[in-house]
Amino acid sequence: MSDHTSQLLTSLIERGYLYQSTDIADLDKAANSTEPLIGYIGFDCTALSLHVGSLVQIMLLRHLQQAGHKPIVLMGGGTTKIGDPSDKDKSRPLLDDARINDNMNSMKTVFEKFLKFGDGPSDAIMVNNADWLDNLQLIPFLRTVGRHFTINKMIKMESVKRRIADENEMTFLEFNYLLLQSYDFLELNQRYGCNLQLGGSDQWGNMVNGKDLIRRVNGNNAHVFTSPLITTASGTKMGKTADGAVWLNADMLSAYDYWQFWRNTEDADVGKFLRLFTDLQLEEIAQLESLEGNEINSAKIALANACTSLLHGKSAAKTAEQTALKVFAEGSLGSELPVVDISAQELQNGYSVLAAFTATKLISSNGEGKRHIKAKALKINDIVVNNSQALFAEIDFNDDGQCKLSIGKKKHAIAKVIYEK
Numbered sequence: 001m002s003d004h005t006s007q008l009l010t011s012l013i014e015r016g017y018l019y020q021s022t023d024i025a026d027l028d029k030a031a032n033s034t035e036p037l038i039g040y041i042g043f044d045c046t047a048l049s050l051h052v053g054s055l056v057q058i059m060l061l062r063h064l065q066q067a068g069h070k071p072i073v074l075m076g077g078g079t080t081k082i083g084d085p086s087d088k089d090k091s092r093p094l095l096d097d098a099r100i101n102d103n104m105n106s107m108k109t110v111f112e113k114f115l116k117f118g119d120g121p122s123d124a125i126m127v128n129n130a131d132w133l134d135n136l137q138l139i140p141f142l143r144t145v146g147r148h149f150t151i152n153k154m155i156k157m158e159s160v161k162r163r164i165a166d167e168n169e170m171t172f173l174e175f176n177y178l179l180l181q182s183y184d185f186l187e188l189n190q191r192y193g194c195n196l197q198l199g200g201s202d203q204w205g206n207m208v209n210g211k212d213l214i215r216r217v218n219g220n221n222a223h224v225f226t227s228p229l230i231t232t233a234s235g236t237k238m239g240k241t242a243d244g245a246v247w248l249n250a251d252m253l254s255a256y257d258y259w260q261f262w263r264n265t266e267d268a269d270v271g272k273f274l275r276l277f278t279d280l281q282l283e284e285i286a287q288l289e290s291l292e293g294n295e296i297n298s299a300k301i302a303l304a305n306a307c308t309s310l311l312h313g314k315s316a317a318k319t320a321e322q323t324a325l326k327v328f329a330e331g332s333l334g335s336e337l338p339v340v341d342i343s344a345q346e347l348q349n350g351y352s353v354l355a356a357f358t359a360t361k362l363i364s365s366n367g368e369g370k371r372h373i374k375a376k377a378l379k380i381n382d383i384v385v386n387n388s389q390a391l392f393a394e395i396d397f398n399d400d401g402q403c404k405l406s407i408g409k410k411k412h413a414i415a416k417v418i419y420e421k
Contacts, residue, residue, distance in 0.1 A: 006031035008067035015275040017060060019201040019228040027223045036121055039064050039196035040072035040188055044080040045103035049249035050110060053238050055277055056227050060198045062114045071124040072194055073111050075104050078133030085159045085174040110248045113311050132187050133180060145183050148216050157205050178206050185210030189220055201226045233268035255312040256336035259320035262304035264410060270299045278306035327412050338413040347417055353390040357405055360413035372407055379406040
């Protein structure tokens with residue numbers, strides 16, 4: 001149990017979100033005051049969608065709001081032009097304004113699934129740091145902000161030390177990211193009264209420098225709270241799979257595939273993920289976490305349903321569960337699986353098996369398909385395919401004109417013959 005009295009810190013600590021915090025007793029006191037905390041997290045717009053690796057930060061904002069405080073989602077329209085070097089060994093590719101705006105507009109929709117936006121005291125707001133960073137003038141900025149930072153301190157930052165030690169270049173552009181992130185905190189403090197920054201533990205240095213900048217410039221007290229970087233029990237980074245990133249946007253990863261990602265959680269991670277990524281009560285989580293043997297699958301299904309419901313809605317989660325049941329337990333085909341349509345003429349002319357696997361995105365290339373064939377993992381109707389030149393035959397399709405495509409035991413799709421009416 002947490003020793004803290006505020007709903008916010010009690011919940012965050014009991015669920016495993018705390019890695020490091022500035023004066024946590026002072027933060028607990030502020031979280032208990034009649035005035036709500038106003039806390040923010042920044043999200044740079046480096047891709048069209050956030051992925052599961054960002055979900056801890058989104059859930060932090062969700063818990064902040066659930067405890068009666070106000071979240072600010074800061075879109076990094078300005079800082080994306082620089083590129084955060086914190087966890088990088090080399091410079092990020094520079095994106096132009098059009099690409100950054102496209103990424104930002106695509107990312108925005110996810111936050112509405114987890115947060116309530118509006119004008120109320122605890123309603124979330126979304127702002128773009130390009131609104132102030134794009135208009136900065138160099139000399140005034142350096143005189144106002146730069147004078148509070150020493151090179152001695154900046155070169156001791158972990159991201160800088162690592163680049164230097166590995167003899168990897170760090171551009172002057174990236175070197176200034178610390179100043180801009182610190183300035184974001186100051187600007188949000190002055191504009192909105194923001195007095196809390198949340199983020200991952202790799203951001204600690206940048207975040208405490210922002211808190212210090214606020215104190216130096218306007219004398220206000222602010223707080224910093226970081227969460228641990230999440231890895232799986234086997235040591236892999238959260239959200240990174242053999243198939244690539246687990247995207248949060250539905251047009252980049254289907255609800256079914258998202259459900260399957262959580263369903264395939266390692267046994268040792270189930271309890272931790274239930275606490276971090278769902279709204280289930282801790283008592284229920286403890287019961288699910290205590291399950292052993294094959295019963296742990298019930299906890300994994302509960303995890304998959306809860307996570308998918310938050311992002312895609314309860315109906316999508318239920319449909320995904322039913323589809324998985326049909327595919328795995330009943331051996332039939334579910335409606336949520338990816339589908340490739342094959343015309344009767346294409347089938348007659350000879351349609352490549354690997355082409356169908358590629359079209360459904362079960363594989364990304366023929367080369368990958370050949371590797372799966374060599375490993376005896378590529379199957380049609382649960383029968384191993386041994387020939388990379390294999391073509392479909394009419395006998396492969398059931399009475400509904402459907403055929404199941406599989407990679408191993410967990411990835412499935414449908415090939416469907418379309419007959420002219």
